[in-house]
Amino acid sequence: MSTKSGESVTVGTATAAPGEMVRGAIAAGDLAGGVKVEIPVVVINGAGPGPTFWVNAAIHGDEPEGPLACALAAKQIDASKLRGAVVMVPCVNPLAFSAAERGNPLDTFTYDMNRIYPGKPDGYFSDRVADAHWQAMKDVADLEISIHSGGAHSFLDKAIFVDERPESVELAKAMGEGWGCIMSNFTKAGSPMAAMNNAGKVGITVELGGRSYTSPERFRYVGKELAKSILNICYHYDMLDGTATYPSDATKGQQEALLAPASGIFLPEPGVDFLTMMKKGDTIARIINIFGDEVGVLHAPADGMFFGLRALPNVNQGDWCCFFNKVEGPRD
Numbered sequence: 001m002s003t004k005s006g007e008s009v010t011v012g013t014a015t016a017a018p019g020e021m022v023r024g025a026i027a028a029g030d031l032a033g034g035v036k037v038e039i040p041v042v043v044i045n046g047a048g049p050g051p052t053f054w055v056n057a058a059i060h061g062d063e064p065e066g067p068l069a070c071a072l073a074a075k076q077i078d079a080s081k082l083r084g085a086v087v088m089v090p091c092v093n094p095l096a097f098s099a100a101e102r103g104n105p106l107d108t109f110t111y112d113m114n115r116i117y118p119g120k121p122d123g124y125f126s127d128r129v130a131d132a133h134w135q136a137m138k139d140v141a142d143l144e145i146s147i148h149s150g151g152a153h154s155f156l157d158k159a160i161f162v163d164e165r166p167e168s169v170e171l172a173k174a175m176g177e178g179w180g181c182i183m184s185n186f187t188k189a190g191s192p193m194a195a196m197n198n199a200g201k202v203g204i205t206v207e208l209g210g211r212s213y214t215s216p217e218r219f220r221y222v223g224k225e226l227a228k229s230i231l232n233i234c235y236h237y238d239m240l241d242g243t244a245t246y247p248s249d250a251t252k253g254q255q256e257a258l259l260a261p262a263s264g265i266f267l268p269e270p271g272v273d274f275l276t277m278m279k280k281g282d283t284i285a286r287i288i289n290i291f292g293d294e295v296g297v298l299h300a301p302a303d304g305m306f307f308g309l310r311a312l313p314n315v316n317q318g319d320w321c322c323f324f325n326k327v328e329g330p331r332d
C-alpha cells in the first residue's frame with residue numbers, strides 16, 4: 001500500500017503517524033509455559049507520500065546479519081525526510097533466533113519457515129507464525145527484501161534471487177554497487193518473496209554473511225553493507241534524497257548446490273575467490289581424510305562463480321559445500 005499524505009501506517013501494535021518511527025510487535029501465539037510469541041516490528045512512516053518498503057530478517061534463526069542491518073539502517077532513516085514508509089521486521093522467527101538455530105527447535109514438521117509461506121492459521125506452530133507475519137505484511141508492503149546469510153555453517157557473499165520480472169530485477173539492482181550476482185529464484189513457492197510475487201507485488205531474497213564473517217569486524221562490515229543497501233533502495237525509489245549506486249557487472253544465472261563427494265576436511269583451493277568468474281571444471285575445493293589423503297574434489301559445474309562456501313571444515317559426504325552461480329550472461 002503506497003502511503004498517502006497524512007495517513008498513519010499500522011503493523012501489529014505499531015501505528016506510526018506521518019513523520020514518526022514506532023516500534024511494536026505482531027502477535028504470533030503463545031507457548032505451553034505461558035510465553036507470548038511476538039514478532040518485533042519497526043514502522044518508519046515518512047512525512048511525505050510514497051511506496052512502502054518492507055525488510056524481513058532472521059526467518060532463519062542462525063542468520064543475525066539482517067537484524068543488525070535493520071538496527072543500523074533505522075538509525076539512518078529520518079522519518080521527517082522520508083517519502084513513503086519503511087517497515088522492518090528484524091526477526092521474523094523469534095523462537096529460532098533465540099535458539100540460534102535455522103528453525104524453531106520446538107517445531108519438527110515446519111522447521112524451515114522459509115519454505116511454508118504464506119503459512120496457515122490452523123497449521124503447525126511455524127505455519128501460524130508465518131501466517132501472522134503474512135497477514136500483517138500482505139496489504140501493507142509494496143516492495144520486500146528478505147535478508148539471509150550462510151548461517152551457522154557457511155559464508156555467502158553478495159547474491160540475490162529474483163523471479164525475473166523487470167520490477168523484481170529493478171529492486172535487485174537497487175541493492176547497489178557490488179550486488180551483481182543476480183540469479184533466477186529456485187523456489188517458486190514457500191518463501192516470503194514467493195508469497196509477495198504470487199500476490200502481484202515485488203519481493204527478492206538477498207544473501208550476505210555467515211559463519212566465517214562473525215568476528216566483530218567482519219560482522220559489523222556485513223551489517224553496514226546491508227544497511228547501506230536498505231538506504232540505497234530508498235534513494236532509488238525516491239523515498240529519500242540521495243544518490244543511488246548500482247552494480248556495474250550484473251549477471252544472469254542459475255544456482256546449483258554442490259554437495260560433498262567424500263567425508264573429511266574441506267579445503268578451498270588457494271587463489272579461488274567469491275564472485276569471480278571460473279571455467280567449467282576448475283577446482284573449487286578439495287576434501288582430505290583424517291590422515292591428509294585427498295578423497296574428493298569439487299569442480300565448477302559450469303562457467304560461472306561461487307557465491308557461497310562451506311565455512312565449517314568438518315564435512316560428511318552429502319553435506320552442503322558450495323553455492324555456484326551458473327552464469328548465463330550479463331544483465332542489461
Ligand SMILES: [Zn+2]
Nearest residue numbers: 060063148149
Ligand atoms: Zn536463510
